[in-house]
Amino acid sequence: MRGIVSMNDMEETQACIVCKFGGTSMADSESTERVAEIVKSNPLRRIIVVSAPGKTENSEKVTDLLIECHREIEACGKCDQTFPLVAARFLQIATDTKDAERELAKIKSQMENSGQYDFCVSRGEYLSAYFFAKRLGFAFIDAAELIRFHRYDGYDSKESEKLCRAKLKNGYAVVPGFYGADETGAIVTFSRGGSDITGSIVAGAIKADLYENWTDVDGILNADPRIVENARIIPKMTYGELRELSYLGASVLHTDALVPLIKNRTPLQVRNTFCMSKRGTVIYPCLKEPEKKPVTGIVGKKDILVLFIHKIGMNQQKSIVRKVLSVLEYYGVSFEHMPSSIDAVNFLIPKSSINDAIRSAVLSEIKKSIRPDEIKFIDRLSIVSVVGRNMYQCVGVAEKMFAALAREKINIRMIIQGCRELNIIAGVDEDRYEDAIRALHRAFLEEETPS
Ligand SMILES: Nc1ncnc2c1ncn2[C@@H]1O[C@H](COP(=O)(O)OP(=O)(O)O)[C@@H](O)[C@H]1O
Numbered sequence: 001m002r003g004i005v006s007m008n009d010m011e012e013t014q015a016c017i018v019c020k021f022g023g024t025s026m027a028d029s030e031s032t033e034r035v036a037e038i039v040k041s042n043p044l045r046r047i048i049v050v051s052a053p054g055k056t057e058n059s060e061k062v063t064d065l066l067i068e069c070h071r072e073i074e075a076c077g078k079c080d081q082t083f084p085l086v087a088a089r090f091l092q093i094a095t096d097t098k099d100a101e102r103e104l105a106k107i108k109s110q111m112e113n114s115g116q117y118d119f120c121v122s123r124g125e126y127l128s129a130y131f132f133a134k135r136l137g138f139a140f141i142d143a144a145e146l147i148r149f150h151r152y153d154g155y156d157s158k159e160s161e162k163l164c165r166a167k168l169k170n171g172y173a174v175v176p177g178f179y180g181a182d183e184t185g186a187i188v189t190f191s192r193g194g195s196d197i198t199g200s201i202v203a204g205a206i207k208a209d210l211y212e213n214w215t216d217v218d219g220i221l222n223a224d225p226r227i228v229e230n231a232r233i234i235p236k237m238t239y240g241e242l243r244e245l246s247y248l249g250a251s252v253l254h255t256d257a258l259v260p261l262i263k264n265r266t267p268l269q270v271r272n273t274f275c276m277s278k279r280g281t282v283i284y285p286c287l288k289e290p291e292k293k294p295v296t297g298i299v300g301k302k303d304i305l306v307l308f309i310h311k312i313g314m315n316q317q318k319s320i321v322r323k324v325l326s327v328l329e330y331y332g333v334s335f336e337h338m339p340s341s342i343d344a345v346n347f348l349i350p351k352s353s354i355n356d357a358i359r360s361a362v363l364s365e366i367k368k369s370i371r372p373d374e375i376k377f378i379d380r381l382s383i384v385s386v387v388g389r390n391m392y393q394c395v396g397v398a399e400k401m402f403a404a405l406a407r408e409k410i411n412i413r414m415i416i417q418g419c420r421e422l423n424i425i426a427g428v429d430e431d432r433y434e435d436a437i438r439a440l441h442r443a444f445l446e447e448e449t450p451s
């Protein structure tokens, strides 16, 4: 029986749980021991995906150290300065020092011989899984044998799922997150935070009954705790909601990790490695419930750049938007939202994805291409959003949102409603961003009873 979340039910049905433990959980020998206890406390936890050790008080994330190693190798062919810092992290974690020294020396020389960026930065996950498999007495299965990329086409879901099913159907295994290999055997990594993606690919492929994503917070909070003091854990939500929340800043889980889970209808539970008694947040493909709260969480993003284009009669000239999009595509600029009116269109672009040179190239190419009446970049905008699966059937959400912002004298510079009616987004001045998040949290979520 699939799709159940009660632990007791799952034990009776002999279901399989795929667990992913992030860098915060794998950071040192003490937390790794805690992770081992979690795994062993439930025999259904069969497939364990791990990240490289994360940041500690005295050290950077191992992945960042490995990036530095690669820089050193490029400069002088060796990584004698930085690799000892990596080795020290793993020597503290590994249970068999002699074996660890051998393995670390081997990896260092492979890194120096290969010099390939993805190979070097992925070795944190490789070593983390290798040592953790030994600690648990589970098999170590290299992600290069499971996750397939194509040199030019990127990730290959069909082939990866086939490999995962063939190699992980039975037994107990630890798998490194974050990377796979292409058809030539060369290592390819996902983007940063990508171990979440490995975990969800594996869970989806083997039709796991549950994907547990273990981290250092009690679950997904209904607002950023750095802005809202009394942000609370959301006990359950749908994938649609999580996608909106994580895309706009609740960055507990990599956004790309959701696709394989949605496709395979695998439930996900976000839990705290350091507080096992908490049930965290459970995310379901869909939820049927009597209670219809319109808003689940408040999120937002700073540093949004708006490309504003105005041209009288734009709505009647069919090729205008296509021409603008081809300029953006040519310069590799991706946008997140595109609100439009009869004579104007805005493209909301994350500031980090565009530099000054590209900004001016984009402006001059669009001017040449469509001869707008006005075109400019607007800086210092941020977006805030209310997200909720039930808002499409509740009256008054927009009114409450705008009233809450008006009460704080926050000027709304733009309004966007997502097509699936899962969210309403308002553009506000960057210096009012935190005030806006707090105002919306107060209006929609503060009367909630604690979970
Ligand atoms: N809405 C939110 N709810 C919970 N955590 C959040 C939220 N937004 C951001 N975070 C941050 O996400 C972090 C967990 O993700 P990450 O650092 O990738 O962990 P890991 O190393 O376990 O993969 C938390 O420590 C927390 O600071």
Ligand SMILES: N[C@@H](CC(=O)OP(=O)(O)O)C(=O)O
Binding pocket: 021, 022, 023, 024, 051, 052, 054, 061, 063, 064, 124, 177, 178, 191, 192, 193, 194, 195, 196
């Ligand atoms: N270690 C990689 C991949 C990863 O997923 O890490 P974490 O689970 O600690 O976010 C990174 O730092 O990006």
